[in-house]
Amino acid sequence: KNQVEQSPQSLIILEGKNCTLQCNYTVSPFSNLRWYKQDTGRGPVSLTIMTFSENTKSNGRYTATLDADTKQSSLHITASQLSDSASYICVVRTMNYGGSQGNLIFGKGTKLSVKP
Amino acid sequence: DGGITQSPKYLFRKEGQNVTLSCEQNLNHDAMYWYRQDPGQGLRLIYYSQIVNDFQKGDIAEGYSVSREKKESFPLTVTSAQKNPTAFYLCASSRRGTSLGTGELFFGEGSRLTVL
Numbered sequence: 428k429n430q431v432e433q434s435p436q437s438l439i440i441l442e443g444k445n446c447t448l449q450c451n452y453t454v455s456p457f458s459n460l461r462w463y464k465q466d467t468g469r470g471p472v473s474l475t476i477m478t479f480s481e482n483t484k485s486n487g488r489y490t491a492t493l494d495a496d497t498k499q500s501s502l503h504i505t506a507s508q509l510s511d512s513a514s515y516i517c518v519v520r521t522m523n524y525g526g527s528q529g530n531l532i533f534g535k536g537t538k539l540s541v542k543p
Numbered sequence: 544d545g546g547i548t549q550s551p552k553y554l555f556r557k558e559g560q561n562v563t564l565s566c567e568q569n570l571n572h573d574a575m576y577w578y579r580q581d582p583g584q585g586l587r588l589i590y591y592s593q594i595v596n597d598f599q600k601g602d603i604a605e606g607y608s609v610s611r612e613k614k615e616s617f618p619l620t621v622t623s624a625q626k627n628p629t630a631f632y633l634c635a636s637s638r639r640g641t642s643l644g645t646g647e648l649f650f651g652e653g654s655r656l657t658v659l
Contacts, residue, residue, distance in 0.1 A: 431585070461647065470547075470633055470650030516585070520646055528646045533585035 429454045431534035439540045448537045450500040450517030458522035462502050465514045507541045514538045545570045549634050549651035556658050564619045564654045566634035573639035575617035580631040629658045
C-alpha cells in the first residue's frame with residue numbers, strides 16, 4: 428500500500444534554532460516528492476520538489492534531501508523564524524507505467540511552532 | 544495576479560441543507576481538484592477534473608457533487624447525504640499533461656464549513 432509517514436507529528440523550537448522534519452514513504456513507482464508549507468487556515472504552498480535523481484535542494488533557509496534507496500526525505504530549516512510556524516506536508520507522486528503523472532499520496536504533516 | 548479564489552472563507556450550515564463552495568482559477572490550468580482536510584489527517588481527494596465537462600470521483604466522493612462547465616470554475620456541492628461535512632475544504636489546480644511534469648498543485652485559501 429502506498430503510504431507517506433511524517434515525523435514528528437508536532438515540534439516546538441525556539442526562534443533562531445534549526446530543525447529537521449522527516450518523511451518516509453512506501454510509494455512505488457516513484458515520480459517525485461514535494462514539500463508544502465501550510466500556514467494555519469490557509470492553503471498549502473510548494474516549497475521544493477525532489478525527483479529521483481536529486482539528493483539535495485535548497486530554497487532559502489529550507490533544504491530538502493532525498494534518499495531514493497531508503498525512501499526517505501527530510502526538510503531542514505535553518506535559523507528558524509516566527510513565520511516558519513506552520514504545518515509542513517510531504518507529498519509523493521506515483522508514476523503511471525506509461526510515464527505520465529500518477530496519483531498523489533499525502534502525509535499527515537508536521538506542525539511546527541517557533542517560539543520567541 | 545494569477546491564482547485560485549475560494550469562497551466563502553467560512554460557512555455555517557444546518558443539518559439537511561446543501562451548500563455550494565466556489566472555486567475559480569485564472570492560471571489557465573486544465574486540471575482542478577477538491578480536497579478535504581480534517582485535523583490529524585492528510586488531505587483526501589473528493590473529486591477532480593482534468594478537462595471541461597469531465598470529472599472523476601476521488602477517494603471520498605460520497606455525499607458530494609461537482610460540475611465543470613467552464614475551465615476556470617469547479618464548484619463543489621456538499622449535500623445533505625454527507626454524514627460528517629464539517630471540515631476545511633481546499634480547491635487546487637495544476638497543469639495537465641502526460642509528460643513527467645512536476646505536477647505542482649496550486650491551492651486556494653480554503654473554505655471552512657461548519658454544520659450546526
